[in-house]
Amino acid sequence: MATLSEENYLKAIFHLSKYDKTAVSTNAIAQKMETKASSATDMIKKLFEKGLIDYQKYKGVKLTENGRLAAVSVIRKHRLWEVFLVDKLRFSWDEVHEVAEQLEHIKSKKLTRELDAFLEFPTEDPHGDPIPDANGNMPSSQKLLLAKVKQLQRCICVGVKDSTPKFLQYLDKHKIALGTEITVLSRESYDESMAVKINNIQRSISKEVAHNLFVKIS
Numbered sequence: 232m233a234t235l236s237e238e239n240y241l242k243a244i245f246h247l248s249k250y251d252k253t254a255v256s257t258n259a260i261a262q263k264m265e266t267k268a269s270s271a272t273d274m275i276k277k278l279f280e281k282g283l284i285d286y287q288k289y290k291g292v293k294l295t296e297n298g299r300l301a302a303v304s305v306i307r308k309h310r311l312w313e314v315f316l317v318d319k320l321r322f323s324w325d326e327v328h329e330v331a332e333q334l335e336h337i338k339s340k341k342l343t344r345e346l347d348a349f350l351e352f353p354t355e356d357p358h359g360d361p362i363p364d365a366n367g368n369m370p371s372s373q374k375l376l377l378a379k380v381k382q383l384q385r386c387i388c389v390g391v392k393d394s395t396p397k398f399l400q401y402l403d404k405h406k407i408a409l410g411t412e413i414t415v416l417s418r419e420s421y422d423e424s425m426a427v428k429i430n431n432i433q434r435s436i437s438k439e440v441a442h443n444l445f446v447k448i449s
Contacts, residue, residue: 254291325399359390
């Protein structure tokens with residue numbers, strides 16, 4: 232059984248590998264975990280000894296099937312707890328991440344099953360990210376960044392790339408949430424900002440915001 236610290240590393244490797252599709256360098260892991268490369272190397276050795284990762288020098292790290300299942304289990308619990316906090320305890324979407332970071336390490340499988348059932352088996356968290364199922368399957372999501380939407384296309388906000396409180400509070404301030412309809416009116420070639428219509432109000436969206444909002448074409 233993985234420790235709390237080991238679970239955090241497995242989760243980081245899973246995200247860095249783009250859902251377990253590519254090998255990840257030690258430096259990338261260290262940067263993600265905000266630690267020294269030597270500390271990341273020590274943890275990689277521990278995970279390798281437990282059979283949770285495959286590691287070849289100069290070729291990077293990949294999760295084994297057991298490692299992938301452990302990582303996805305933590306992500307599943309994290310996202311279920313976020314749904315619980317928003318839907319049942321009235322947390323806002325910018326408040327839940329840090330609390331879910333603590334709750335995701337609870338080991339009880341029964342608690343996770345009952346939580347899932349209590350929430351009526353949600354498929355997405357409050358930020359629009361897919362919730363893995365009980366068998367470790369990660370649902371595919373057909374979405375693209377707002378920055379990729381063509382002029383005069385209409386789309387619906389379905390998620391965020393940046394889930395930091397600062398960005399989520401910005402979206403709340405500008406009345407942008409999951410389900411918000413956005414129409415791209417024009418694009419500024421100089422700074423890649425966009426003129427859009429949101430709730431029938433025309434406004435400007437910066438390049439940074441456009442690269443952090445996931446949408447579906449409507």
